Amino acid sequence: MPVIVxxxxxxxxxxxxxxxxxEAVGITEANLSLLKSGKVRGVRFDTLAAICRTLDCQPGDLLSYVEGPEPASDGQSDGERDAK
Structure with a gap:
């Protein structure tokens, strides 16, 4: 995945x-867990701002870009999709 959380x-x-x-940000633990694992497709800027404010950090401290393939959006790996 190109964007690493x-x-x-x-x-x-x-x-x-x-x-x-x-609790400090006002989101559920389940949603925070999904964000931590990188399983979300996006994050609201106000949520990102609240996280940064609470942790006293910058968005770049939480996210990084790594060159690589995009994850399959249909639940299949690239190999499974290419095999069909």
């Missing part, structure tokens, strides 16, 4: 639990 690293640096961040 490093939210778990910043949480560890700030010695904060996901539950605390979710």
């Amino acid at each position: 490093t939210l778990d690293v910043m949480l560890a640096r700030r010695k904060m639990r996901s539950r605390e961040l979710a």
